Amino acid sequence: MSDKEKCLLSRCKTGDIDAFEQLIENHQKKVFNLALRMIGNHEDASDLAQEVFIKVYKSIRDFKEKASFSTWLYRITTNVCLDEIRKRKNRDLVSLDEDIKFDDNEIRRQVGSDEPGPEVLVERAEIRNVIRNAINRMPVEYKTVIVLRDIQGLSYEEIAAILSCPKGTVKSRINRARQTLRGILISEKELLNSEYVK
Amino acid sequence: MINCNKTKKQISLYIDDMLDCKERTRFEHHIEKCGLCRSELDKLTGIVNMCKDIPDEDIPENFKQQLHNKLINLKDEGHRKGNIVFLRNRYIKVCSTIAAGILIVFLMKTVLYDGLELSKMDNYLSMESVDEASIEFEREKKSIRTQDDSIYNGSNSEAIYKSDSQTAEEAQEADIESGSMLTMAGQNSFNGNIKITVDINEDNDEKVDGIKNLIVDNNGVLEDRQQEADINHIILFEFIISNKNYEGFVNSLQEYLGWSNVIVDTADAVDTNDTTKTSEQPGNIQPDSEYYNISICIE
Numbered sequence: 001m002s003d004k005e006k007c008l009l010s011r012c013k014t015g016d017i018d019a020f021e022q023l024i025e026n027h028q029k030k031v032f033n034l035a036l037r038m039i040g041n042h043e044d045a046s047d048l049a050q051e052v053f054i055k056v057y058k059s060i061r062d063f064k065e066k067a068s069f070s071t072w073l074y075r076i077t078t079n080v081c082l083d084e085i086r087k088r089k090n091r092d093l094v095s096l097d098e099d100i101k102f103d104d105n106e107i108r109r110q111v112g113s114d115e116p117g118p119e120v121l122v123e124r125a126e127i128r129n130v131i132r133n134a135i136n137r138m139p140v141e142y143k144t145v146i147v148l149r150d151i152q153g154l155s156y157e158e159i160a161a162i163l164s165c166p167k168g169t170v171k172s173r174i175n176r177a178r179q180t181l182r183g184i185l186i187s188e189k190e191l192l193n194s195e196y197v198k
Numbered sequence: 199m200i201n202c203n204k205t206k207k208q209i210s211l212y213i214d215d216m217l218d219c220k221e222r223t224r225f226e227h228h229i230e231k232c233g234l235c236r237s238e239l240d241k242l243t244g245i246v247n248m249c250k251d252i253p254d255e256d257i258p259e260n261f262k263q264q265l266h267n268k269l270i271n272l273k274d275e276g277h278r279k280g281n282i283v284f285l286r287n288r289y290i291k292v293c294s295t296i297a298a299g300i301l302i303v304f305l306m307k308t309v310l311y312d313g314l315e316l317s318k319m320d321n322y323l324s325m326e327s328v329d330e331a332s333i334e335f336e337r338e339k340k341s342i343r344t345q346d347d348s349i350y351n352g353s354n355s356e357a358i359y360k361s362d363s364q365t366a367e368e369a370q371e372a373d374i375e376s377g378s379m380l381t382m383a384g385q386n387s388f389n390g391n392i393k394i395t396v397d398i399n400e401d402n403d404e405k406v407d408g409i410k411n412l413i414v415d416n417n418g419v420l421e422d423r424q425q426e427a428d429i430n431h432i433i434l435f436e437f438i439i440s441n442k443n444y445e446g447f448v449n450s451l452q453e454y455l456g457w458s459n460v461i462v463d464t465a466d467a468v469d470t471n472d473t474t475k476t477s478e479q480p481g482n483i484q485p486d487s488e489y490y491n492i493s494i495c496i497e
Contacts, residue, residue, distance in 0.1 A: 015276070017269045021262075032261070033254045046258050050265050057269060124251065131248050149214075150249035156216060175210035178242050185245065 001069055009069070012060045020057055027070060028053075030152065031077050037147040038081035040136045048084060052077045067161075074154070075162045078144060085140050134184040142177035149174055201228050205235045209242050408454055413437045416447035 001009070011019030024031075031052055036045035055076055063072055135143055135151075148154045148162065156174075160167045205228045211217050212225050229236050413420055418439035439447055452460045 015273055017266070017273060020269065021266065028257055028261070029254055032257045036255060037252075042255075042258065046261055046264075049257070050261070050268060053265055054268055054272065057272065127248060128252050131245075131252060135249075146249065150246050151252055153250070156214070171211060171216065172207075174214075175207060178210055178245055181249075182241055182245050 001065060005069060006065065009060070009063070009065065012057075017057075020060070023069075024053055024056070024073075027073055030070075031073065034074065034077050034147060034152055035081055037132070037135065037151050038078070038143065039084060040132075044084070048080055049077070052080050055080065068158075071158055071161050074148070074152075074158070075164075078148070078162055082140060082144070130185065130188060134181055134188060137184055138177065138180055141173065142180050145170065145174050146177045146181060150178075202232055202235050205229070205232065206238060209235075209239050212239070213243055213246055405455070409451065412447060412450045412454060413439065416443045416450060418443065418447060 005023065008019045008023040012023055028049070032045055032049040035048040035052070036042065039045050039048060052073070056073060063069070135146055138146065144163070145159060148159045149156075154162070156167055156170050159174075160170045163170065205225060208217060208221065208225055212222065217225060229239060410420060416439060418437040420437040448460070
């Protein structure tokens with residue numbers, strides 16, 4: 001944590017809103033996008049992100065400066081999103097069937113996320129939509145690691161800290177999550193393009 | 199085959215450069231030989247690259263303002279709750295302080311009052327002038343210490359004679375509490391009550407009645423005993439009056455009889471030769487600060 005962040009953190013602990021807003025300035029976009037990839041639509045993602053920052057503001061005094069502030073922030077974000085996903089599952093408003101088979105012909109379709117309005121469809125944009133939809137259909141545990149690792153770009157260590165699980169679990173989960181995603185994508189569309197191959 | 203299973207499990211680690219040198223060498227060596235594993239690697243690599251290609255989206259336009267408003271509301275709410283808690287805590291503190299203060303005052307009053315009474319008791323006990331007759335008097339309810347009538351020259355009437363200086367029970371009460379002096383002390387009987395012996399050197403019923411009325415008006419309690427005048431026309435009677443009413447009584451008496459006719463003396467009251475008990479005579483009383491003698495001369 002930089003000296004500036006430490007200074008802002010000290011002020012935040014006294015309830016200084018201005019200091020808090022400066023502290024989270026560089027994290028707002030990341031938190032919003034994490035929530036967006038987890039929950040699948042902009043409106044809910046905005047609400048969840050604000051909920052995250054409110055929680056952080058309320059519990060800022062509990063933050064121990066030994067840990068990374070961003071890791072702590074991501075942990076709260078992930079938990080808030082997971083809680084919301086579970087609530088929606090329990091409400092039965094949508095049915096999220098988590099049975100994903102890797103057989104290309106038997107992937108069950110999951111309820112897709114709300115999408116924003118029409119956007120210019122280009123090949124890459126279309127591919128991105130396909131990817132997003134496929135991610136939304138994944139089981140929540142696999143979705144989480146895909147979002148944290150492949151979209152947010154966090155390290156295995158950071159993911160282990162955020163999810164409070166062993167690094168070995170993170171390794172195996174990431175591998176299985178990617179294979180699950182591949183299976184979903186194959187069932188939807190032929191996407192593999194040599195352009196994306198290393 | 200075994201190698202393929204192991205290789206498939208390591209594909210993500212290889213993609214993320216998480217294999218150590220030895221494992222990476224083994225993996226690459228297998229990939230070169232195994233087309234299935236190489237295809238799997240290619241497909242997963244493509245998916246990872248597609249995910250990485252998803253750009254971050256900007257936060258909504260009103261996001262910061264909405265968050266700012268929520269934070270302000272949260273802070274205001276926190277202040278209100280804090281004030282309530284503060285006020286509540288302060289109220290509790292104030293009430294506790296007041297209660298503690300009342301308790302301290304009460305304890306001090308009790309301790310000091312008891313201490314004062316006990317100290318008076320100690321003084322009384324230590325005085326040589328304490329005589330059994332007075333103790334006995336105190337023990338009996340309106341008891342009369344009989345004495346020889348030598349004081350009053352052969353009168354068969356019981357003489358009321360006070361030789362000690364012990365303070366009595368409260369004058370307000372009609373009956374004197376029975377019990378020993380120690381008991382009385384323990385009952386806070388040393389509360390400023392004074393026994394006053396009034397000597398009247400002239401037999402004057404009207405004046406005597408007037409004096410008695412003044413005693414009663416000032417919440418004094420007359421003793422039943424009264425020695426009639428002897429040849430010297432001395433009328434001697436006792437009453438109990440509280441300390442706080444004593445001054446008022448004396449003033450009333452002085453006004454009633456004339457200032458020059460009332461002599462208040464706190465010492466050398468009635469003479470007595472004996473401080474012991476039943477044979478006390480006027481003039482022999484040991485002076486005591488809590489014994490008041492009022493000599494009244496009535497012309």
